[in-house]
Amino acid sequence: MDEQQAKTEDIIKKENLVFDKTKLLTDKAFHYCPGCGHGVVHRLLMEVIEELDIQEKTIGIAPVGCSVLAYHYMDIDMQEAAHGRAPALATGIKRTLPEKYVFTYQGDGDLAAIGTAETIHSCNRGENITIIFINNGIYGMTGGQMAPTTLENMKSSTTPYGRNVKQMGNPLKITELVAQLPGTCFVTRQAVHKPAYVRKTKKAIKKAFKYQKQEMGLSFIEIVSNCNSGWKMTPNDANKWLENNMLPFYPLGDLKTPEKK
Amino acid sequence: MDEQQAKTEDIIKKENLVFDKTKLLTDKAFHYCPGCGHGVVHRLLMEVIEELDIQEKTIGIAPVGCSVLAYHYMDIDMQEAAHGRAPALATGIKRTLPEKYVFTYQGDGDLAAIGTAETIHSCNRGENITIIFINNGIYGMTGGQMAPTTLENMKSSTTPYGRNVKQMGNPLKITELVAQLPGTCFVTRQAVHKPAYVRKTKKAIKKAFKYQKQEMGLSFIEIVSNCNSGWKMTPNDANKWLENNMLPFYPLGDLKTPEKK
Amino acid sequence: MGELRLMKGNEAIAEAAIRSGADGYFGYPITPQSEVIEHLAAQKPEERTGMTLLQAESEIAAINMVYGAAGCGKKVMTSSSSPGISLKQEGITYIAGAELPCLILNVVRGGPGLGTIQPSQSDYFQSVKGGGHGDYHLIVLAPSSVQEMYDFVELGFDLAFKYRNPTMILSDGAIGQMMEKVEIGEQKPRLTEEQIKEKYPWATTGKTKDREKNVITSLELEPEKMEQFNRKLIEKYRKIEENEVRYEEIQCEDAEYLMVAYGTSARICQKSVQIARNEGLKVGLLRPITLFPFPRKRINELADQVKGMLSVEMSSGQMVEDVRLAVNGKVPVEYYGRMGGIVPSTEEALKDLKQKIIGGK
Amino acid sequence: MGELRLMKGNEAIAEAAIRSGADGYFGYPITPQSEVIEHLAAQKPEERTGMTLLQAESEIAAINMVYGAAGCGKKVMTSSSSPGISLKQEGITYIAGAELPCLILNVVRGGPGLGTIQPSQSDYFQSVKGGGHGDYHLIVLAPSSVQEMYDFVELGFDLAFKYRNPTMILSDGAIGQMMEKVEIGEQKPRLTEEQIKEKYPWATTGKTKDREKNVITSLELEPEKMEQFNRKLIEKYRKIEENEVRYEEIQCEDAEYLMVAYGTSARICQKSVQIARNEGLKVGLLRPITLFPFPRKRINELADQVKGMLSVEMSSGQMVEDVRLAVNGKVPVEYYGRMGGIVPSTEEALKDLKQKIIGGK
Amino acid sequence: MAKVTGRIVVDTEQCKGCGVCIPVCPFDVIELAKEFNSKGFHYAYMKNPEACTGCMNCALVCPDAVIKVYRKKVRV
Amino acid sequence: MAKVTGRIVVDTEQCKGCGVCIPVCPFDVIELAKEFNSKGFHYAYMKNPEACTGCMNCALVCPDAVIKVYRKKVRV
Amino acid sequence: MNEEIIIAGFGGQGVLSLGKILCYAGIVQGKEVTWMPSYGPEMRGGTANVTVIISDERISSPILSKFDTAIILNQQSMDKFEKDVKPGGHLIYDGNGITRHPERTDINIYRVDAAAEAARMETNKTFNMIVLGGFLKVKPIVELQNAVEGLKKSLPERYQHLVPVNEKAIYRGTKIIKKISKARAEA
Amino acid sequence: MNEEIIIAGFGGQGVLSLGKILCYAGIVQGKEVTWMPSYGPEMRGGTANVTVIISDERISSPILSKFDTAIILNQQSMDKFEKDVKPGGHLIYDGNGITRHPERTDINIYRVDAAAEAARMETNKTFNMIVLGGFLKVKPIVELQNAVEGLKKSLPERYQHLVPVNEKAIYRGTKIIKKISKARAEA
């Protein structure tokens, strides 16, 4: 045994473990593409639920999108919504089980295209739920078609020559819209491709669940993420592209907090 | 013949006629309740189309709502949309007939409840159409149920004890939302229960059609109106109530013009 | 005997929902059934029993709210009329696919499209064959009186929970708007969370340490498993067909000619049968109460007894196909119907029976 | 002979749309048919022919965009797969009620609910009986090859305009995803506004002085008029049933046993027939090409010739009802099917025929 | 000196007696009739025609577009 | 003086070789292996374990949660 | 006993509640009842009508094209329903606003000027109860006291104080109804 | 002639386009063809396969459970499809990454180490064309020159310059394929 190996073995001991996968993630390997941000958000969500010790009180809603199988990974009770309808399911659940924590997990196609009405109205009613919104600027699951959030000139399988805003409309900042509605209490935009962002995102998720407990209204957390498959880039290139192109258009930060509405 | 009658006869002559019903309204009597604002808006729309001389180039979309039979009264080609889908029809028409003038005429249930997604996305795409949006704070046609725009504490057949905002959500200012979208070029809120408002509304409608010709994007004209039947008031009381209750919450004026976006 | 009230069919539905201990109603107004939500709103169900009431932003939102709450083992329902029911089709097939119990009321009006708000039975196919995609069935109850509107709420919920399957009450504008005498039942308590957890261990009520997580879904990417699931559904529908067929027979014992009609049409035909009997004609009426499961077996038996059948419908002829499938060629099966919101008259239905079936023999 | 290409069924649809001179496509992505819109987007139809292409915010928006454009006499279409088609049901019945011509493609996947993305035929009832409310019918074409995917676009549009009725192409994931050799037709010009005005005087193209205003609607508040309208529709469907039935017969002349199957299932059964014939069994295949109108008459005739029929479907048994209705008890009609995205194999279909029909005799 | 004077003509059979023309008239010209029209409405009429200036206020707000307005300059 | 040192343990069979852990490591500890795992991915490993401080950056961004991080104070 | 009635007039004349009270009276007296209104957007300022059936037996069809009695409260309804009274049946109408009086000779025609009477009594809202009284005079299918019971049942708590004035109106109706003509046998 | 083939490997190995070029070659040679891929979200980083049929006659079922030839390019596919080769049929595989070699004795087994060869030729992208060449050597259902024609047809304009190197790969494939074992008659 060489010295380095010995040292390593000395460090890799239970008492020195500072980071491990949360127990609330199942053993099932994610089906996501290598480098996809969905996995990070899944983990953060489960970490928060573990830390708040609310597994027994939480019901999650999976969307139709790449994260359609989220319930395979999250060790909590979950329901699978029809495409875009997660906020309606969440409303039905929260209204009949007001003591539970209810969250939806939705993509940009799901939340900002087909589900626009459900998004706007659940936010407007101020349902006491948490919406986790993964904005990867594309329809990942169905093979990379344009999403409402696809940037100008960005290529996708339905805009192979780039999104022509005159023809296909503008990228939609739905988060800015819902921030305007009195029913939302906390609206924020985060990311997960850098460690600092990851830490902030986790804090935001935790806050959202706390506000839910306090019945303050709807918390809406947009997470700008990559879809390296859909974007046809390597994961690291995708994250760079995200930083340079998505974030200028979708700037990170809180749009609304209960403290300053 | 007494003197007064003689004088009257002297005045009531063709050459002295300063106001008459536009030819673009058919002879069919409106089915609306006495005092309902729909009739005024119908007239203004037809006056504008007559004055711009674009009858041959205009296609209108009627909603499902009290104005479902608008095509009985307007002497232009029209289509009847499914509830909430008028902007989708308009999109289909305008995209395949870009030279025509296309407008939708919609109530608050139609546009801001079931049709929310179509409203947001047609505005966001900046379809070159005109949306006329009659906000009477209620579902008139179906017998006075709560609309998204129903005011706090306002009574309706589904909120017989007044709209409880905690339970039923906040009145939705959809016009403020669409004003935020880059696809809209002209967003304004008007009324028709006083002569001065009527004049302004007509000007706004005319502007909208001009912008449409110039392909500047979507024009969105909200008209705050009464539903005296649904509100269970006399027409004049309804108009007073509108002035004192609706307008403070839905203030009149331009929210966005092409000049200052 | 319970309290007697004079109620509209739609009001009876609302009152029955509260009294059956329902946990929630989610709906969007549409004629001719808006009285359901209006009556509920007037009744303050939150105060009476703690039942949730929400006017949704659309029919689609409403059916998906039902999905969510039903997934938690809650007793919830929605109601609408034809165009709104068409919008709910995706949600309905999801609910059927996720095997959730719930109650859906369709107060049918004339179609297609915006059509008319007058009563009709032209949504029969949509209800019994499946208006949504995929192989599934609703349990479909067809009330023909206001009392049945009231009674079928509880029956519908019971069947829904028994089979984890959505139940539809297929009514029409006439029954929804009509007032009749209704015997009102006792107020049943709503289930507590503990009771729900015990009775419906599949419900998503929050994963406790003592069980695996619960998942409500209709997704299955592996075709082999999906097919297994489809077979499980078929097996369930077979059981329902075996155990839950309900119908009423009026003067069928000695009938030589049979009218088959449900809902409002059955009310009409009941009178036609009276008149026919007065004229000495041996006419009977079979009124299917469950449209799915359809009283196939009984109709097939009656085909051995009668000389012909007439399906009377407020449609262009939909149920008649199920009657024919049941009869399988044994005797002639004809159809008489009115459409567009028109209710056939007693006399014309009888006249048609005479022409097509009695005379034709 | 036109140019030969190797294409996916979905791509063939897109190419055929452009070449048929279509004016627009409105759709929302969904597996297994997203290649339709993707192929269109890659082809820049705006530049090739001026055809409009728009990815809508939802299936509901898409079908209503189709409504709007179709109301102007434009040749427009949409496509989706099962859940998306369920969402379109309200729009579809409005289009049928307003008597507008358009083309709707359903590349069916397994259901109910989210189900699976693999091929299925479980939307048969929805397509032919009417998944939306009210009495209406779509013209339903069932291609069984990529060439037919291509050809049925033009056929579908022609029928739609001939009868002012929506046409559905009922395909499935296998045919949509499969590549085969396709003979490509000539580019047809799009109609000019003048031509549209002449050919489709009902279209809302702007009211000129020389005609009354045109109104596209399905609303009629007076039941009497609504019923008249319903009767007009029925009359139209009758004409369609008279004139537009299409089917293919494979070795039916001397058949003693008949398989009935459409689309992908028919491809399977074709091979079963070959095998059976090799074994000396006189098996034939009737492949309905139009599902509405259904080849009822021909099947009824064949019932006089054969000893029994087997309906082979990728569903729990839907078309079999129409076969039984056509046969009306003359000979036994059985069903064999697979579900959940599984395509039955040639061998098992034949085995089932032997067990249920041939052996049973 | 020239003064502007006006008159309105109400289509009494089509008028629905909603009365919204009444408060907007600056000169209190209009009133609802005691009589019904055949639809059962008390229709509007000029109780005070001399005061009318033809300002069109009433016509602008009339929901049923049943008011015609005439205006003429008269010498005083 | 006490210094913090760390180690990571990658579940090499579950690692998808996406490489997003690499640029976020402040000390250039990680690299992708030449070898595949059974899923066909070049998994991550510590090419430079000594440099690791256990800062957890890599684990925070790892989409598949396959990195365990250990940290220990060591005397220098 | 099986009485099939149509009641028709303007919306706002209390047509629907007249029918409802009649049904309640029937229930009090142990009868079967159905009440089937016309419904729809044409109600918007238009006419309203309701078909009421009171019967000793289970009622089959609630929808009818011919009636034993028509209670008619405006001209439009007269135009629409006069022809639908069964030969030998009854037509009861309020003369207020009627420009064309009923002309059939094969039915019994009665007039009850309830509008004028209500105005005289300065209780306009009791108009429909006067009509009800008139009807029950002609067709005593339920007892007057049960009609009053029905009235009580149909009114919500907060309107119970209105019972006496309405009761008076019912009795008043029985007094003021006048026979106009009797069905001629040969008709 | 009726040849039923399954081609299976990782997504990204060019499985689908191999099948496509084979089909194009068939079309050039006047044959009927079908190409039926597996599809779905499991493609996400997973395996891909396609069923190809080349035939002289109209092709009935495009979906098969047994194959004349299986072309197998990774271990998962070996596990899945080895058993589905018809007795007496052919299995062709690339040994790269294969941990369990085929074991059946009733089929003909060939090995074409295309990955290694492509790496050697420094044209990794031609991997699948080497496999194609190998297949056509074993099963000359279309002529090599028609395979090259098929290749040309399947490439868009902007990739036509890649034809020569791919053509070379096809020919290379015919050279490096090796027979491993022959179906034993008794199997």
Ligand SMILES: Cc1ncc(C[n+]2csc(CCOP(=O)(O)OP(=O)(O)O)c2C)c(N)n1
């Ligand atoms: C009603 C309906 N329409 C369309 C689809 C197809 N579909 C599945 S996921 C999806 C979009 C996924 O994009 P997004 O929501 O952004 O999620 P992502 O995959 O990017 O995480 C679509 C269009 C569907 N399943 N159901």
Ligand SMILES: Cc1ncc(C[n+]2csc(CCOP(=O)(O)OP(=O)(O)O)c2C)c(N)n1
């Ligand atoms: C799909 C569908 N849902 C519901 C209805 C019933 N409905 C008709 S109009 C209407 C609302 C009308 O309100 P609004 O749009 O505000 O128009 P208004 O009558 O007030 O002018 C509703 C709910 C319908 N026709 N179709």
Ligand code: SF4
């Ligand atoms: S397709 Fe995009 S969003 Fe979906 S798993 Fe892959 S990278 Fe993630």
Ligand code: SF4
């Ligand atoms: S119900 Fe209201 S909106 Fe409708 S016509 Fe009457 S007043 Fe106008």
Ligand code: SF4
């Ligand atoms: S506003 Fe018009 S409808 Fe109303 S009372 Fe005046 S004239 Fe008559």
Ligand code: SF4
């Ligand atoms: S025109 Fe002016 S002054 Fe004359 S009646 Fe009308 S509002 Fe009064």
Ligand code: SF4
């Ligand atoms: S980020 Fe995770 S999955 Fe990706 S290479 Fe690093 S350890 Fe492997």
Ligand code: SF4
């Ligand atoms: S823990 Fe920090 S230092 Fe260690 S490998 Fe990970 S990122 Fe690098």
Ligand SMILES: [Mg+2]
């Ligand atoms: Mg996305």
Ligand SMILES: [Mg+2]
């Ligand atoms: Mg409104």
